[in-house]
Amino acid sequence: xxxxxxxxxxxxxxxxxxxxxxxxxxxxxxxxxxxxxxxxxxxxxxxxxxxxxxxxxxxxxxxxxxxxxxxxxxxxxxxxxxxxxxxxxxxxxxxxxxxxxxxxxxxxxxxxxxxxxxxxxxxxxxxxxxxxxxxxxxxxxxxxxxxxxxxxxxxxxxxxxxxxxxxxxxxxxxxxxxxxxxxxxxxxxxxxxxxxxxxxxxxxxxxxxxxxxxxxxxxxxxxxxxxxxxxxxxxxxxxxxxxxxxxxxxxxxxxxxxxxxxxxxxxxxxxxxxxxxxxxxxxxxxxxxxxxxxxxxxxxxxxxxxxxxxxxxxxxxxxxxxxxxxxxxxxxxxxxxxxxxxxxxxxxxxxxxxxxxxxxxxxxxxxxxxxxxxxxxxxxxxxxxxxxxxxxxxxxxxxxxxxxxxxxxxxxxxxxxxxxxxxxxxxxxxxxxxxxxxxxxxxxxxxxx
Numbered sequence: 001x002x003x004x005x006x007x008x009x010x011x012x013x014x015x016x017x018x019x020x021x022x023x024x025x026x027x028x029x030x031x032x033x034x035x036x037x038x039x040x041x042x043x044x045x046x047x048x049x050x051x052x053x054x055x056x057x058x059x060x061x062x063x064x065x066x067x068x069x070x071x072x073x074x075x076x077x078x079x080x081x082x083x084x085x086x087x088x089x090x091x092x093x094x095x096x097x098x099x100x101x102x103x104x105x106x107x108x109x110x111x112x113x114x115x116x117x118x119x120x121x122x123x124x125x126x127x128x129x130x131x132x133x134x135x136x137x138x139x140x141x142x143x144x145x146x147x148x149x150x151x152x153x154x155x156x157x158x159x160x161x162x163x164x165x166x167x168x169x170x171x172x173x174x175x176x177x178x179x180x181x182x183x184x185x186x187x188x189x190x191x192x193x194x195x196x197x198x199x200x201x202x203x204x205x206x207x208x209x210x211x212x213x214x215x216x217x218x219x220x221x222x223x224x225x226x227x228x229x230x231x232x233x234x235x236x237x238x239x240x241x242x243x244x245x246x247x248x249x250x251x252x253x254x255x256x257x258x259x260x261x262x263x264x265x266x267x268x269x270x271x272x273x274x275x276x277x278x279x280x281x282x283x284x285x286x287x288x289x290x291x292x293x294x295x296x297x298x299x300x301x302x303x304x305x306x307x308x309x310x311x312x313x314x315x316x317x318x319x320x321x322x323x324x325x326x327x328x329x330x331x332x333x334x335x336x337x338x339x340x341x342x343x344x345x346x347x348x349x350x351x352x353x354x355x356x357x358x359x360x361x362x363x364x365x366x367x368x369x370x371x372x373x374x375x376x377x378x379x380x381x382x383x384x385x386x387x388x389x390x391x392x393x394x395x396x397x398x399x400x401x402x403x404x405x406x407x408x409x410x411x412x413x414x415x416x417x418x419x420x421x422x423x424x425x426x427x428x429x430x431x432x433x434x435x436x437x438x439x440x441x442x443x444x445x446x447x448x449x
Contacts, residue, residue: 024180028170028187032163035191039159039200044088046155047081052202053120054131056150058138063146075120077150079110124313126303133298136244137204154202161206162199165213166190169400172217175224176364176401178408186404193396194389204244205393211241212252212374212394216367216401219256222278223263223270223363231277238285246289246298251377253285255370263363270363301381308382325383332383346395353402360405368398 039046048056053074060070086104100106105113114120121127144153166187173183190196199206214237221230242249260279263270293300305321307313318324340347350372357365375394382391 024170024174024183027180028167028184031184031187031191032166035166035196036159036163044081044084046158046200047085048078048151048154048202050078050121051131052154053078055138055141055202055204056145056154058131058135059141059145059154060150062135062139062142071118072115073150075111075114076107077154078120079105079107079114081151083107083110122312122314126299127307127312130299130304130307133296134204134243134245136240137207139243140207141202155200158200158202158206161210162191162196165195165199165206165209168210168213168217172213172220173401173404175217175220176360176362178404179411181411182404182408185407186400189403190400193400194393195396195400198390198393203390205390207244208241208248209394211237211244211249212371212397215241215252215256216371216397219260219278219282219367220364222274223260225272225274227274227277230274231281234278234281235285238282238289242285242289242292246293247301247381248374248378250286250289250293251374252371253282253289255373256367257282257286259363259366259370262366267361267363275363304382308384325381329380329383332379332385332388335385336388346399349399349403350395352406353399355402356405356409357398357402359409360402364401365398368401371397 056074056077057067057070060073061067065073082104083100083106086100090098090100117123119128141154141157144157147153148156169186169190170183173186174180178186195209199209214233218230218232218234218237221227222234224230238249238253241252257279260275260282264275264279292298302321305325306317309318309321309324310316353368354365357368372395375392375397378394379388379392382388384391
């Protein structure tokens with residue numbers, strides 16, 4: 001039966017869309033597969049970074065290679081992919097036989113330059129310790145490198161990581177009570193943001209993003225009165241993040257604990273044992289990470305600041321790294337504001353998403369804000385223009401989690417066929433209207449813990 005005031009064609013289209021998206025997971029898997037297949041059109045646009053070389057070298061060693069063999073294999077892959085990317089850029093020139101871009105080398109020249117060097121940047125033990133203290137990503141990459149070689153293995157891992165992160169977004173949003181259509185919208189938003197781009201690279205960002213999304217999903221489950229479903233993945237996510245990049249894990253755990261406290265203080269419906277457990281586990285994770293950093297004497301922010309201001313320890317240590325950091329932060333964020341004023345590609349979607357998250361409630365906005373602040377802290381600790389997009393990539397999480405709520409709101413207003421109750425997993429929260437009427441009391445549906 002056609003709704004009054006709705007055109008028959010529009011009603012049929014809505015019904016067809018609702019039937020197509022009635023099952024979120026098969027369609028989400030299909031989207032992930034298509035995304036992976038599309039990456040093979042990138043050609044020489046994918047290449048390894050200097051950090052990728054060090055991760056690849058560690059992965060080769062974890063796979064059983066000697067340090068010298070690992071260096072040769074990682075260097076060959078680094079030089080080859082960089083040269084391929086440079087050649088792909090040169091091929092876009094209007095003249096045939098255009099030279100490589102200034103500052104780039106052929107693969108042979110690159111290998112010859114560093115074949116006998118201990119590292120392509122510096123052998124300073126303080127610099128090497130920054131990477132050796134973060135074994136998570138190389139350990140994960142080791143079986144891929146062993147099976148497919150350095151370049152192909154690390155690229156395969158990036159594809160799986162990006163696709164896996166997109167599927168985590170679907171599960172997270174479904175557990176937050178969103179409809180299948182909105183959850184799939186979140187997946188597409190993720191794949192269209194820098195979160196996806198950096199997850200594809202031969203860097204630790206993909207694994208860190210995976211851990212962050214898993215931690216947020218766990219937080220949603222805990223505040224949804226599912227402690228046995230949320231506590232284990234939270235512990236695992238924070239643990240894996242700690243061995244991948246402990247500084248990120250420390251900040252993430254602390255901010256998730258703060259978000260849980262905000263949920264407890266700001267909403268009667270979230271004032272229960274699950275939220276308290278979230279706050280306790282996250283705080284314990286922050287304390288444990290900080291203690292491990294101290295006991296194991298892991299490189300601290302003071303070390304990374306000296307690395308920044310001495311160009312990887314090529315110059316003598318500076319006397320006041322924190323003062324220099326404050327000055328650089330002032331200059332960087334002034335530049336960032338001007339950049340966004342000229343082209344607000346981050347600010348506009350984030351403001352829209354923030355508004356939707358504030359209207360949605362139920363803690364999701366607090367958790368999205370916590371992850372965004374992790375990105376802000378990482379950029380503030382290393383305010384370098386050439387690295388800010390990568391270090392601040394988690395600032396896009398509110399966009400990924402918030403924009404689907406606008407789709408949810410639009411579907412409620414137009415009476416879309418898709419319903420949050422359709423195909424709702426057992427661990428998901430009951431559907432609520434986004435905006436308009438007040439959300440139903442979850443206590444009446446889920447009971448006490």
